[in-house]
Amino acid sequence: MARAPRRPPAVSPPPQPRRRYLPTVIIALTAAVLAAGGAALLINIFERKQEARNPFYRVVELDDQTTDPALWGKNFPLQYDAYRRTVDQQRTRFGGSEAVPRTPTQVDPRSVVAQSRLEEDARLKTMWAGYAFAKDFREDRGHAYMLEDQTFTERQAVVQQPGTCLHCHASVYTVYRQLGEGDLIKGFEHMNQMAFSEARKLVTHPVACIDCHDPGTMQLRVTRPGFIEGMQALKAAQGLKDYDVNKMATRQEMRAYVCGQCHVEYYFKGAEKRLVYPWAKGLQVENILAYYDDIGFKDWTHADSNAPLLKAQHPEFELWNQGIHARSGVACADCHMPYKREGALKISDHHVRSPLLNINLACQTCHRWPETEIKDRAEAIQGRTFALRHLAMEALVELINDIKAERASGKSDAELATAQDFQRRAQFFLDFIEAENSMGFHAPQEAARILGTSIDFSRRGQVSLRDRSNHQQ
Amino acid sequence: MRLDTIASLVVGAAVGLVIGLGGYTFLYARGSSYLTDNPAACANCHLMQEQYDGWVKSSHRATAACNDCHTPEGFLPKYLTKASNGFWHSFAFTTGYFPEPVRIGGRNRAISEQACRTCHRRIVDAIEGPSHDQAPLSCLGCHRRVGHL
Numbered sequence: 299m300a301r302a303p304r305r306p307p308a309v310s311p312p313p314q315p316r317r318r319y320l321p322t323v324i325i326a327l328t329a330a331v332l333a334a335g336g337a338a339l340l341i342n343i344f345e346r347k348q349e350a351r352n353p354f355y356r357v358v359e360l361d362d363q364t365t366d367p368a369l370w371g372k373n374f375p376l377q378y379d380a381y382r383r384t385v386d387q388q389r390t391r392f393g394g395s396e397a398v399p400r401t402p403t404q405v406d407p408r409s410v411v412a413q414s415r416l417e418e419d420a421r422l423k424t425m426w427a428g429y430a431f432a433k434d435f436r437e438d439r440g441h442a443y444m445l446e447d448q449t450f451t452e453r454q455a456v457v458q459q460p461g462t463c464l465h466c467h468a469s470v471y472t473v474y475r476q477l478g479e480g481d482l483i484k485g486f487e488h489m490n491q492m493a494f495s496e497a498r499k500l501v502t503h504p505v506a507c508i509d510c511h512d513p514g515t516m517q518l519r520v521t522r523p524g525f526i527e528g529m530q531a532l533k534a535a536q537g538l539k540d541y542d543v544n545k546m547a548t549r550q551e552m553r554a555y556v557c558g559q560c561h562v563e564y565y566f567k568g569a570e571k572r573l574v575y576p577w578a579k580g581l582q583v584e585n586i587l588a589y590y591d592d593i594g595f596k597d598w599t600h601a602d603s604n605a606p607l608l609k610a611q612h613p614e615f616e617l618w619n620q621g622i623h624a625r626s627g628v629a630c631a632d633c634h635m636p637y638k639r640e641g642a643l644k645i646s647d648h649h650v651r652s653p654l655l656n657i658n659l660a661c662q663t664c665h666r667w668p669e670t671e672i673k674d675r676a677e678a679i680q681g682r683t684f685a686l687r688h689l690a691m692e693a694l695v696e697l698i699n700d701i702k703a704e705r706a707s708g709k710s711d712a713e714l715a716t717a718q719d720f721q722r723r724a725q726f727f728l729d730f731i732e733a734e735n736s737m738g739f740h741a742p743q744e745a746a747r748i749l750g751t752s753i754d755f756s757r758r759g760q761v762s763l764r765d766r767s768n769h770q771q
Numbered sequence: 772m773r774l775d776t777i778a779s780l781v782v783g784a785a786v787g788l789v790i791g792l793g794g795y796t797f798l799y800a801r802g803s804s805y806l807t808d809n810p811a812a813c814a815n816c817h818l819m820q821e822q823y824d825g826w827v828k829s830s831h832r833a834t835a836a837c838n839d840c841h842t843p844e845g846f847l848p849k850y851l852t853k854a855s856n857g858f859w860h861s862f863a864f865t866t867g868y869f870p871e872p873v874r875i876g877g878r879n880r881a882i883s884e885q886a887c888r889t890c891h892r893r894i895v896d897a898i899e900g901p902s903h904d905q906a907p908l909s910c911l912g913c914h915r916r917v918g919h920l
Contacts, residue, residue, distance in 0.1 A: 333792050
């Protein structure tokens with residue numbers, strides 16, 4: 299009874315019609331949201347399925363003349379996108395380049411270069427006295443800079459460089475074929491004998507798609523005569539005649555060989571400046587030194603000691619071959635170009651760089667440890683190698699100074715020949731690790747063995763000087 | 772009465788649309804394959820392709836497929852696990868929000884540990900002995916690669 303007065307007045311409209319349709323509206327709205335979600339999911343699944351088909355849209359026709367990577371990039375935009383990122387300059391603890399600003403000049407228009415290794419370690423100047431590397435030697439930058447940095451290095455001003463250098467500093471495959479009228483090797487021989495400045499006019503791009511890929515099938519291939527001939531010599535020494543790397547290598551081997559086309563030790567043979575990879579006796583440092591000794595080769599004569607010396611280049615391929623990763627079948631591309639996912643598509647990362655900048659994809663696929671742990675392990679190996687490198691460098695510089703002092707006191711080269719030979723050995727062994735771009739990581743124990751042997755050579759060189767002076771007393 | 776008819780038509784159409792769209796999406800995504808034990812279904816979306824390729828060449832290929840090690844025994848636990856993993860895997864793959872390389876999680880790892888012991892009961896008993904004072908040993912700590920890399 300008490301509630302009666304609270305009833306709404308009879309005049310107000312009953313709310314029933316709206317309430318009656320409320321469930322309908324809710325169900326309809328829910329169904330609409332679900333349908334929209336279902337459609338979105340359907341489209342997402344459709345897109346993923348399309349991605350997984352590895353779609354390849356032939357926007358442009360590629361053939362064996364197409365050097366410009368931008369054209370390849372139209373057909374393969376994801377790979378091209380990553381490839382272009384090799385302009386990045388990022389340090390790791392023991393490698394990688396820092397962008398150092400410089401004032402462009404008439405002869406060298408570069409406004410950014412990498413840090414000078416000679417300034418970081420002045421002992422390198424002593425080691426290379428009398429050679430162009432004592433003039434200008436910088437940390438390597440990414441692939442994008444290979445042509446520019448070779449063109450403008452101050453080493454060019456010191457020594458007349460041959461066209462041979464472009465074998466690995468430019469996309470040179472089509473030019474070789476043109477110069478050789480279709481014959482790669484003939485074109486290679488032709489360019490080797492040109493002056494660098496002359497040959498430089500024929501090339502435009504740093505390493506490009508065509509240097510590692512067949513334009514028809516995209517399969518990996520080797521295009522560099524130096525590697526083709528070097529592998530022939532190596533395999534012949536192992537008893538396998540007429541080895542053809544492009545026909546006989548496995549797919550996984552090719553994922554290392556395309557990098558080995560350039561990341562190797564080499565020399566220029568004879569007046570025709572033929573590029574040769576010194577592998578006829580094997581890939582280890584003493585095999586290579588024995589090869590050079592047999593042919594009586596020297597890169598230059600040391601300004602202070604008068605010793606006939608060798609400059610080791612960047613023997614990444616050779617050192618990697620001695621390490622556990624090579625033995626386990628892990629190729630260069632597995633760590634330096636690891637697979638990455640773009641949607642449902644799996645592609646290899648064409649942003650070639652240090653695995654330490656990409657530990658997640660480069661290392662953790664096999665090594666299931668936290669990133670910091672993996673980084674610590676790698677840097678421990680590099681730190682130990684660096685410490686040994688320091689000892690080897692000290693020993694070498696002391697040997698050089700001793701020989702220099704003996705020469706100043708009137709000793710002849712004949713009297714100093716033993717010490718000079720020890721310097722040649724010590725220096726080549728040290729440079730083999732110093733010039734190699736992993737600070738020992740590619741084969742830690744081998745790197746330590748080589749540096750230990752180098753220290754031994756330097757100290758034995760010093761002892762040989764002491765023995766001689768003792769004899770004369 | 773006329774409004775009621777329209778309302779029920781709308782609801783019917785809407786619900787029908789959801790069922791139709793959902794049903795087609797299920798078929799298109801090969802949803803029924805996930806209810807089977809066929810290992811190829813696990814690589815439908817290609818994310819598990821490496822694991823699948825590895826399993827094809829592994830020692831366990833002849834005796835154990837994905838579900839033997841990655842789902843628990845018993846109908847209900849098995850399909851609950853399938854439903855949970857199916858949802859979260861689809862969610863991650865659809866949104867693209869997941870870390871690479873993919874790793875097994877704690878719950879699923881425990882299921883696999885148990886699966887080792889289901890088949891290899893006798894040798895595990897011989898290793899661990901009758902005492903259960905200590906925490907059980909981990910099979911996968913050493914034998915992580917038996918199924919696939």
